[in-house]
Amino acid sequence: MKLIKAKRFLSGAAVGAALLALVFLAGAVSDRFFSYRLLNRFFPRNSQISLNQKILNEESVVIDVAEKASPSVVTIGVTKTQRVLDLFGANPFAGPFGFFDQQPSGQEETVKQDVGSGFIVDESGLIVTNKHVVADSQAQYRVITKNDQEYSAEKIYRDPVNDLAILKINANKDKLVPIELGSSDNLKVGQFVMAIGTALGEFRHTVTTGVISGLGRGITAGSAYESYAEQLDNVIQTDAAINPGNSGGPLLNSAGQVIGINVAVATAGQNIGFALPINLVKDSLQNFQQTGQFERAFLGIRYRMIDRDLALMNEVPQGAYIIEVVAGAAADNAGIKQGDIVTDFDGQSVREENPLAKMINKKKAGDQVMVKIWRDGETMEKTVTLKSS
Numbered sequence: 001m002k003l004i005k006a007k008r009f010l011s012g013a014a015v016g017a018a019l020l021a022l023v024f025l026a027g028a029v030s031d032r033f034f035s036y037r038l039l040n041r042f043f044p045r046n047s048q049i050s051l052n053q054k055i056l057n058e059e060s061v062v063i064d065v066a067e068k069a070s071p072s073v074v075t076i077g078v079t080k081t082q083r084v085l086d087l088f089g090a091n092p093f094a095g096p097f098g099f100f101d102q103q104p105s106g107q108e109e110t111v112k113q114d115v116g117s118g119f120i121v122d123e124s125g126l127i128v129t130n131k132h133v134v135a136d137s138q139a140q141y142r143v144i145t146k147n148d149q150e151y152s153a154e155k156i157y158r159d160p161v162n163d164l165a166i167l168k169i170n171a172n173k174d175k176l177v178p179i180e181l182g183s184s185d186n187l188k189v190g191q192f193v194m195a196i197g198t199a200l201g202e203f204r205h206t207v208t209t210g211v212i213s214g215l216g217r218g219i220t221a222g223s224a225y226e227s228y229a230e231q232l233d234n235v236i237q238t239d240a241a242i243n244p245g246n247s248g249g250p251l252l253n254s255a256g257q258v259i260g261i262n263v264a265v266a267t268a269g270q271n272i273g274f275a276l277p278i279n280l281v282k283d284s285l286q287n288f289q290q291t292g293q294f295e296r297a298f299l300g301i302r303y304r305m306i307d308r309d310l311a312l313m314n315e316v317p318q319g320a321y322i323i324e325v326v327a328g329a330a331a332d333n334a335g336i337k338q339g340d341i342v343t344d345f346d347g348q349s350v351r352e353e354n355p356l357a358k359m360i361n362k363k364k365a366g367d368q369v370m371v372k373i374w375r376d377g378e379t380m381e382k383t384v385t386l387k388s389s
Contacts, residue, residue: 062209071147073146073205075114076133076143076248080139081108114202126167128164128285129248134158164276183278184277193209193212197248237273239273244265259278260275300329300332301324306341322338333385366386
């Protein structure tokens with residue numbers, strides 16, 4: 001009897017092993033030829049669970065930030081009147097088809113266009129954007145919220161030093177939702193970021209994601225709508241898609257806090273965008289709320305940074321090479337000249353990672369600072385009394 005039971009047990013075990021082997025074989029075949037992972041239904045992979053959980057977490061962060069910040073993001077529109085170009089009243093002998101001699105006709109048309117983005121920083125109706133977005137002093141600007149409420153910009157305050165502007169609207173009794181401002185002091189390369197804005201001046205509240213690709217960049221930025229360019233220092237580089245029309249919109253961290261204001265995109269590359277650090281905006285905003293105007297310390301120079309390689313190549317020190325000195329400004333009064341290289345400012349070395357603009361922004365009008373310059377092979381010190389911009 002015991003022998004019969006033993007044989008039955010062994011026979012059952014053999015059948016079970018055969019069935020288990022068949023399951024594994026069927027799972028392998030279905031995985032290999034039909035991309036159906038049968039075994040995962042019975043033996044889930046921890047790595048697959050972790051990957052799915054990671055994807056769900058990332059999606060949740062993006063959705064949460066978009067829902068939190070979008071009510072505070074606005075579109076900036078422009079309304080202006082311009083004369084219609086007369087295509088048929090040209091001199092036919094002034095070039096091919098007369099197109100080189102076209103004249104504006106007597107007719108005028110009103111143009112309405114979305115040109116940029118911004119964000120609400122105060123429930124009283126203060127909107128932050130880029131200065132180049134509202135550069136045309138003859139045009140009328142309007143602010144459109146996420147729920148399509150439209151307001152006229154009653155006042156526009158433009159920062160004379162940075163590419164920043166503050167618009168004042170009268171929201172009447174409408175409740176505006178200010179966005180939360182973070183800090184740009186401790187940002188890290190690789191940190192998750194998200195941009196919201198009116199892409200291409202057409203697609204309102206477009207959400208894009210990416211990472212911080214670089215910090216402390218120096219760029220020459222121009223406007224897609226206005227013909228000018230300016231030097232911007234200490235900006236944030238990101239691969240989150242930023243397009244014309246995104247200018248003035250927020251660059252956000254994973255907590256939904258603004259850590260930058262989108263300002264420019266590299267047209268020669270892909271996924272290379274730039275944002276002004278939010279702490280620059282916070283300083284300007286605090287000063288504006290106290291004084292009602294942008295009053296900043298102003299050295300009065302236009303310069304280009306000389307990095308280590310350029311300094312070695314030209315046998316000059318690293319620092320800020322002065323391209324232009326503003327007549328009557330603080331630098332001019334102190335005897336600083338075009339062609340000088342500022343090597344130290346208030347005891348700190350001027351370097352790409354520690355740009356001059358950043359150090360000036362920490363000062364106030366009336367402060368006296370010691371500026372060390374290099375001129376024709378000689379180093380000299382100048383005492384400069386900073387003026388108001």
